[in-house]
Amino acid sequence: MYLIVWSLFFSIAILSTVSSKSVNRISLFVFGFILVLFTGLRFYSGEDYQSYVWLYDITPSFIEDWTQVKTIPVEYGYALINFIFKLAGIESYLFLFVLSAVSLISKAYIFSKLSKISIISLFIYFSFVYYNSEFIQIRWALALSFIYFSILFYLHSKMYKAMLFLAIASSIHITSLLFFIILPLAKIAERYRIETPLFIVGICFLCLSPYIDITYLITSNFDFGGGGYFAIKLKTYLENVEARISWHVLFRYFASMIIVFILHRKYFYSNKYNKFDNYKFVKYQGALYTLFLVSSVFCFVFISFPILANRLYIFSDFLFALLIVNYVSCIKRFATKTIILIFVILVSFVYSLLLLNYMINSGNIYEYSTWWRMVA
Structure with a gap:
C-alpha cells in the first residue's frame, strides 16, 4: 500500500514538470486529498500510534475535570486539544484523522504560497520526512504546521504573529x-x-x-x-x-x-x-x-x-x-529545466523507497491497516 501511494505521488510529480499551473494546482489538491485519507485512516500502522491513543484515552472527558488536563504527560497545548475533542465525544482514531488532515492541508497550503511548482516541492519534502514527521510523529507534524505558518509571517516581517504561532507550536511540541x-x-x-x-x-x-x-x-x-x-x-x-x-x-x-x-x-x-x-x-x-x-x-x-x-x-x-x-x-531552457526536475524527483523517489524499506525493517512502521474497516 505504501508503495502504491508513493508511486502515484511520483507519477503526479513527474507529470507536473510539463503541466500548466492550473493542472498543477489540481494535482496538488488531488494528491493532498489522497494523502490525507491515507495518513488519517491509518490504524496502529506506526510505532507511536498506540501512545497517542493512550494519551487520548487518559484525557478527562468531562468539563468539570478540566483541571486534570495538566496531569497528562504531554505538552499543555496538545493536552488541551485532546481535552476539547474528548469533550465532543470523538473517538481517538477520528481525532488523529483530524490532526493529520490539519497538518497535511496546512503544509500543502504553505508550499502553494512559496514554491513555483508546489507539487514537486511537496513531493521532495515528503520523500525525505513523511514517515517520520507525518506518519509516526503526530505531535511534531502538527507543531510543524504552526512553525511553517510562522515562516509566512516572518517573510512578511510580521514578527509578533510569527512568535505567536511559534508559541502555539511550542505548546504542542517542546x-x-x-x-x-x-x-x-x-x-x-x-x-x-x-x-x-x-x-x-x-x-x-x-x-x-x-x-x-x-x-x-x-x-x-x-x-x-x-x-x-x-x-x-x-x-x-x-x-x-x-x-x-x-x-x-x-x-x-x-x-x-x-x-x-x-x-x-x-x-x-x-x-x-x-x-x-x-x-x-x-x-x-x-x-x-x-x-x-x-x-x-x-x-x-x-x-x-x-x-x-x-x-x-x-x-x-x-x-x-x-x-x-x-x-x-x-533555468531558461525548458528541456534543461525539465530534465533536472525529473532527476531531482527520481532521486527523491529512490530515497523514499530506501527509507520505507529501512522503516519497515526497523519496526518503525508496520503493515498498513485502516480503521475504516472497523466502522464500515
Missing part, C-alpha cells in the same frame, strides 16, 4: 522552542549579509560533529531538578539518546547544504530572477536561504543528539524542497 532563537538569528544574518560565513560555520560543525558531544555538555552542566515538565522531558531525551546519525544521513545533510549554496550563488546573485517578477515568492528567496543556513547550523551543532537533530532537519528539508525547485525554475 522542540519548537528552538525556533525562538533560529528566526531572530536568521533575521540578523540576513540584515548583515553573513550568509557565506554561516555556510562555512555549518560545514565546520558538520565535520567536527564526531568530536562534539552536546548531550554530555548539557547533562554535565545543567541541573534538571525541579524544572517542570519541559526539563523532565529534555532530561528523558538526553538520558535515552539513541545511536549517532548514520553516515548516509549526514551525507544527505552535507549534500543538501552544498547544493543550495551553489544554486543560490548561481541564480540569486546573478540576477536571473527577472523572469519571475510576477511571483511573490521571489523576494523571499534570500530570506528562506538564510533560514536554511541557520537551521542547518543548529542541526549540525546537535548531531550528537539525534532526536533533536533529526527534527530540526525536517525544517531544513522543508526549506530545501522550496529552494531547490525555485532555483531550478530559474
Whole structure:
C-alpha cells in the first residue's frame, strides 16, 4: 500500500514538470486529498500510534475535570486539544484523522504560497520526512504546521504573529522552542549579509560533529531538578539518546547544504530572477536561504543528539524542497529545466523507497491497516 501511494505521488510529480499551473494546482489538491485519507485512516500502522491513543484515552472527558488536563504527560497545548475533542465525544482514531488532515492541508497550503511548482516541492519534502514527521510523529507534524505558518509571517516581517504561532507550536511540541532563537538569528544574518560565513560555520560543525558531544555538555552542566515538565522531558531525551546519525544521513545533510549554496550563488546573485517578477515568492528567496543556513547550523551543532537533530532537519528539508525547485525554475531552457526536475524527483523517489524499506525493517512502521474497516 505504501508503495502504491508513493508511486502515484511520483507519477503526479513527474507529470507536473510539463503541466500548466492550473493542472498543477489540481494535482496538488488531488494528491493532498489522497494523502490525507491515507495518513488519517491509518490504524496502529506506526510505532507511536498506540501512545497517542493512550494519551487520548487518559484525557478527562468531562468539563468539570478540566483541571486534570495538566496531569497528562504531554505538552499543555496538545493536552488541551485532546481535552476539547474528548469533550465532543470523538473517538481517538477520528481525532488523529483530524490532526493529520490539519497538518497535511496546512503544509500543502504553505508550499502553494512559496514554491513555483508546489507539487514537486511537496513531493521532495515528503520523500525525505513523511514517515517520520507525518506518519509516526503526530505531535511534531502538527507543531510543524504552526512553525511553517510562522515562516509566512516572518517573510512578511510580521514578527509578533510569527512568535505567536511559534508559541502555539511550542505548546504542542517542546522542540519548537528552538525556533525562538533560529528566526531572530536568521533575521540578523540576513540584515548583515553573513550568509557565506554561516555556510562555512555549518560545514565546520558538520565535520567536527564526531568530536562534539552536546548531550554530555548539557547533562554535565545543567541541573534538571525541579524544572517542570519541559526539563523532565529534555532530561528523558538526553538520558535515552539513541545511536549517532548514520553516515548516509549526514551525507544527505552535507549534500543538501552544498547544493543550495551553489544554486543560490548561481541564480540569486546573478540576477536571473527577472523572469519571475510576477511571483511573490521571489523576494523571499534570500530570506528562506538564510533560514536554511541557520537551521542547518543548529542541526549540525546537535548531531550528537539525534532526536533533536533529526527534527530540526525536517525544517531544513522543508526549506530545501522550496529552494531547490525555485532555483531550478530559474533555468531558461525548458528541456534543461525539465530534465533536472525529473532527476531531482527520481532521486527523491529512490530515497523514499530506501527509507520505507529501512522503516519497515526497523519496526518503525508496520503493515498498513485502516480503521475504516472497523466502522464500515
